[in-house]
Amino acid sequence: MTDLGLTPVSCACGVTGLWEPNPNHAAAIDDLKRRCEMFGTLGLTKFYAPMTTTAKFTKDDYPPGVENMRQVGEVAKQFNMTGMAEFTRASTYVATLGTMLQMKRAAAHPNFKLLLDCYHFWSGRVSSKISIGSNRATSATCTFRTSPTCRESCSNRRRA
Numbered sequence: 313m314t315d316l317g318l319t320p321v322s323c324a325c326g327v328t329g330l331w332e333p334n335p336n337h338a339a340a341i342d343d344l345k346r347r348c349e350m351f352g353t354l355g356l357t358k359f360y361a362p363m364t365t366t367a368k369f370t371k372d373d374y375p376p377g378v379e380n381m382r383q384v385g386e387v388a389k390q391f392n393m394t395g396m397a398e399f400t401r402a403s404t405y406v407a408t409l410g411t412m413l414q415m416k417r418a419a420a421h422p423n424f425k426l427l428l429d430c431y432h433f434w435s436g437r438v439s440s441k442i443s444i445g446s447n448r449a450t451s452a453t454c455t456f457r458t459s460p461t462c463r464e465s466c467s468n469r470r471r472a
Contacts, residue, residue, distance in 0.1 A: 320354050321358065325344060328364060330384055331363050332363070332365045332367065332377055333380070341387060348393060358393060358396060359395055361397065362403075362429075363400055366404050369405055381415060386423070393423065394423050397412065398427040398428075400429075
């Protein structure tokens with residue numbers, strides 16, 4: 313890629329089941345390690361995986377998710393990369409910025425970050441205003457509420 317003057321920045325890792333507690337998490341971590349080897353040969357330093365699960369969760373399912381984020385951070389660290397989680401509106405596990413921030417802060421791993429996909433961010437219940445100038449975002453104002461309870465536990469009719 314570099315011979316064509318291209319610099320890869322980040323990619324979707326293509327591994328599901330990384331964030332939420334599930335019986336296939338160990339296999340997902342093994343898949344991620346194989347992917348990171350491949351990403352390293354391409355010169356990538358960042359990867360992400362969206363939160364796409366639609367299973368039912370309780371408050372007790374969030375501490376294991378924080379540990380899963382730490383594990384992804386450790387895998388990323390082994391390959392000199394940064395692993396990122398993307399919250400999505402359709403997820404029943406982490407669908408809001410507030411929940412994502414709480415979990416990211418609790419994980420406190422230097423190789424784990426959150427990915428803010430502006431489309432998904434905009435499509436949720438968030439007030440945002442972005443001024444575009446010279447083909448780039450020059451300012452952004454976002455207003456959101458955080459709550460000690462996870463909004464993901466609400467039914468979809470009440471969330472959106």
